[in-house]
Amino acid sequence: MRSIVKLAAPAAAAALLLAACGTTGGDDTSSGSASGSSGGDCPDGISIGFFGALTGPNANLGVNINNGVKLAVDQHNAESGACQVTLKPFDSQGDQNQAQGQAQQAVGDSEVVGIVGPAFSGESKVADPILAEAGLVGISPSATNPALADNGWKTFFRVLGNDATQGPAAAKFITGTLGKQKVYVVDDSSEYGKGLADIVREDLGSADVKDNTVQTGQTDFSAVVADIRASGADAVFFGGYYSEAGLLLKQMRDAGLSDDQVTFVSDDGAKDEGLITAAGAQAAEGAYVTCPCLPPDQAEGSFVEDYTAAYGTAPATYSAEGYDAATILLDGIADGKTTREDLLSYVASYDEPGVTKQLKFDDKGEPSSVSVWSYRVEGGEIVADQEIDS
Structure with a gap:
């Protein structure tokens, strides 16, 4: 499993803080280069997406998650020899009427090999069948409707209880x-x-x-x-x-x-x-x-310190769960699983400690540990x- 890198250097923290400002959708939010640095195992432009509300009436929840995802991506990209990953936003505005179009954009982007999200249950009901048909794995940090796990979507996973x-x-x-x-x-x-x-x-x-x-x-x-x-x-x-x-x-x-x-x-x-x-x-x-989320200040490792240094504020609801979901995808990429098919298989068999819990899934994509x-x-x-x- 990829280790949690402590971004203690002031310059690194300042760079992350500046990058965090104004990331409300539409542009790449990764602070790393999109070009590969690990040879043939790292395709140029390889990306993961965040699917959720970055604007709209419930955007606070989506921004919390996206910040956690972005922190994980930036820490991954900062590791020596890491395959550089771009984070792409798919802003649903928390509106299931926007979900179909955003899901189609995600599956149509061949550089996107995994998704953190969808974030809300309503948009998940619309988007997840599209992700499943394309074989694009999605790990939700926050969608809790129980029925989402009962549709036979092999690409559906979530890191929290329903x-x-x-x-x-x-x-x-x-x-x-x-x-x-x-x-x-x-x-x-x-x-x-x-x-x-x-x-x-x-x-x-x-x-x-x-x-x-x-x-x-x-x-x-x-x-x-x-x-x-x-x-x-x-x-x-x-x-x-x-x-x-x-x-x-x-x-x-x-x-x-x-x-x-x-x-x-x-x-x-x-x-x-x-x-x-x-x-x-x-x-x-x-x-x-x-x-069904861990109090953010109880997250393991240096997550709270790193997040606070990056964004100038403590982590909020689902920031840590977003970080964990992204970490699973990034661990797979670091392990050379850079196609949608390979990354999906990697996620299904994942069993590593995260900052919120042991991250492991059953055959319906539900987490093995809930609270x-x-x-x-x-x-x-x-x-x-x-x-x-x-």
Whole structure:
């Protein structure tokens, strides 16, 4: 396995920081040369792609991942004699309507031998069949819909647990740890949000007192807030992304539904500072989110230090998972697996320690090791709360 290179030199860190600015899609984001440096085993222009939101309402999550991927690529390229790899962006804007075109661009680029992503479940449902038909391996650091692994796509892998793990854990956390017995469940009608919320509903059983559905992009939740009040709920679970989650939370608190009365819990799609921005720091205080992701500050090796040096900020949601997904692809390239077919076979048999977990997949592309954590908004930041027992 490729070692984690510590980029301690100020010049290297500064170069990475400058390269990180403004990488919102459309241009190569690799800081290394595209030309090979390992002779015949390294085709000129060999590339991996990042497929996810680099612009759009949920771009924070995609940028977090892309930064982790870029760090892995830059560290790989900095190694002596390394085959120089270019990182190419495929900006879906987190919109499954954009996914088909982006997937076709990726498979049509013969230099691209592997993909980190797709990042979101909705876009994965559209893009993954296209990647599978072309034999282009994709490793998602963040798409959690369980059904994605049930389609027979031999190119599908993910480095985190799915919502069949997160959903029951969230329900257990709400009713067990938090002691809530009247839970109002809302979803944003997306492939991801509704899928997760439905699992939570099932596992809550009689504690699920009322259900509702909103739309992605909706901004007025007054009717939902009134219904939450009328239901007598002592907790709300929202399945969806941070933009809508934050606005719903703000309008709940503005309507007088305090944290003491109705605890707010959401998911990994809301685990972003955008939740606090949308809700306001006061309204967001005390809210919880669950995530099948490792707290970034617990990543192994020098990852946290390297990431902070490169970008001037600590790693955020799925940065470390993005790094791990990219590392698998880069390890394969370093091992001479520079065709799509060879790299796919390499990924399927991969079994090495990453910064988040042991990286190994079953025959459906699911990781061998999973965990779910709760996080809480404290002092205007989302901080790790506890690992939820399975």
